[in-house]
């Protein structure tokens with residue numbers, strides 16, 4: 001009798017990954033492995049201008065001299081970079097202009113994922129740029145955005161149609177030689193999203209991309225670049241799922257955000273990639289470089305992330321606060337269940353005067369999950385009056401999981417003010433019992449308690465996304481109090 | 483309503499309840515008194531289904547059903563309510579949200595339609611008068627930063643909203659000043675009815691000046707060592723628990739308890 005509720009919770013947490021289907025679509029791929037010829041082939045397939053190829057090759061040559069980082073608190077078998085297919089595109093006969101022309105198999109996949117594109121267009125007012133493996137297949141709402149001068153398209157298209165903007169900003173936040181995974185991405189990235197919001201324009205809808213990794217053994221290397229010009233505002237949503245496969249898949253994306261004077265960029269992610277099975281087999285390796293630059297004064301960048309998936313997550317959305325009075329924010333919920341490992345956090349680099357940053361990190365560990373927060377706040381010499389507030393809370397849901405916190409602080413200006421708060425709590429048997437005594441089922445009670453724990457982050461998400469995130473969290477934690 | 487027979491329970495390695503017998507009929511209010519550590523909260527927890535306490539022997543019938551076989555939430559659906567001695571804090575979850583979820587789970591179990599946010603607000607506003615609580619409490623996280631008295635009032639409010647058949651109040655009077663005590667007592671009295679039974683656990687007699695019990699039981703060292711009417715509480719107040727301890731030792735030595 002003592003463990004009946006624990007058992008229910010376990011049954012719940014062990015629920016199977018619901019997006020683990022594989023879409024049967026013919027794909028056009030390049031041979032396995034990586035060398036200069038492969039890179040040339042990718043660039044050629046995409047019909048890229050010379051500057052892009054040059055940039056890719058520069059990145060590749062740099063990557064060859066770099067070593068895979070080992071400082072993160074995650075453990076995984078060595079990745080064989082010569083055994084990965086670096087380019088995979090669904091075979092499409094011609095350029096897709098409207099949804100009707102998209103492979104129906106593909107659309108079915110989206111439906112299974114719960115993103116009916118047409119529906120979403122009409123109901124939610126969300127412009128979706130769907131990335132299926134490597135090529136962006138449908139960009140919706142483009143026309144409407146165009147009227148406002150907003151550019152929202154696949155990265156490939158941006159390279160062809162807006163080469164000057166791409167040239168100006170690509171690598172301006174994450175240089176091609178920034179780190180091992182970013183260099184790899186720069187060399188081989190196949191597609192991604194591009195958004196440009198012109199001066200003074202407030203983007204009237206949430207821009208959204210759904211990433212999905214489908215083909216077996218393809219690493220996915222997308223690249224996202226979002227530029228908000230002076231006084232512009234944009235909110236961008238990224239959601240991800242991946243099919244279930246035995247071998248781990250590599251995901252090394254790069255996201256660059258640029259906010260000019262008085263501009264605001266909000267970037268929200270709900271990530272529920274396949275985390276691997278209960279024994280820790282399979283799942284996505286997620287090594288992502290996300291960085292935003294508050295280039296102009298009074299600019300603001302907000303990262304909000306809910307990370308429930310991936311076998312391994314290595315991710316530090318960061319802000320470079322260059323403009324005076326600029327603001328960087330990081331709100332994060334990271335879940336590590338079963339054998340998942342998450343090493344996430346943020347870096348706030350204060351360069352300009354009176355720059356402010358806020359870090360709210362909520363780590364949830366269950367099963368054998370290991371959750372690490374790694375954060376850095378750096379106040380440079382010129383950052384007079386800089387301020388940072390950091391809060392890192394960990395919630396433990398079993399006795400076999402772990403939570404680790406590594407805050408790094410570097411202050412070179414004595415007028416800076418920093419506050420750091422941290423807490424670790426175990427989901428209480430007493431909290432659970434209290435809820436159950438009020439008539440609430442254990443799985444709902446766990447949901448409620450965890451959602452309460454994450455509230456400060458959830459309220460930063462757009463409404464529909466917050467609901468989705470809450471559900472996801474419930475699914476990925478079901479059965480995990482022990 | 484409630485029949486407890488030879489109930490034994492342990493927590494950790496310690497046997498805490500050592501043979502409890504009790505009969506509570508519909509509409510009755512019984513008080514359970516006893517010194518600290520005698521097992522009062524443990525009894526309340528066993529009745530509510532706390533899993534950290536293990537029942538080793540005995541039986542409990544609630545409305546004719548085997549209470550101990552039900553998980554805690556089912557007991558709540560069937561109308562059992564526990565006002566906790568130490569209500570726990572749940573950060574980020576508002577009282578409003580928790581209580582609405584609880585009420586709707588209970589209603590669902592009884593085949594009643596769920597109440598929506600507007601109906602629920604109307605209901606809770608009416609009940610709030612009973613315990614003199616400010617509305618701002620409802621949107622604050624459950625018990626977070628509440629004073630001792632506020633937590634106790636919040637428990638009584640929840641009881642009023644969930645409208646239980648059997649209410650167990652675990653030292654809901656402790657730590658209250660006289661005004662708060664009166665508020666809580668009024669709240670409890672307002673909920674007395676022919677259908678509702680209450681088990682009022684208290685360390686002191688003073689609550690029983692306001693909430694007059696039908697029976698008083700004295701719990702000592704995991705056993706009910708004495709039962710009587712409300713005068714027993716007064717006698718206890720006058721002579722102190724030492725009297726009971728002496729008697730209990732006498733009882734252990736073989737002398738029959740005088741009721």
Ligand SMILES: Nc1ncnc2c1ncn2[C@@H]1O[C@H](COP(=O)(O)OP(=O)(O)O)[C@@H](O)[C@H]1O
Pocket residue numbers: 493494495496498516517518519520521522523524525534
């Ligand atoms: N979970 C537990 N593990 C071990 N001992 C416990 C536990 N809960 C209660 N006890 C012990 O059982 C005895 C009775 O506790 P309790 O029922 O809280 O008494 P009361 O409410 O009458 O003050 C105390 O000695 C207490 O320390």
Ligand SMILES: [Mg+2]
Pocket residue numbers: 522523524567652653
């Ligand atoms: Mg007690």
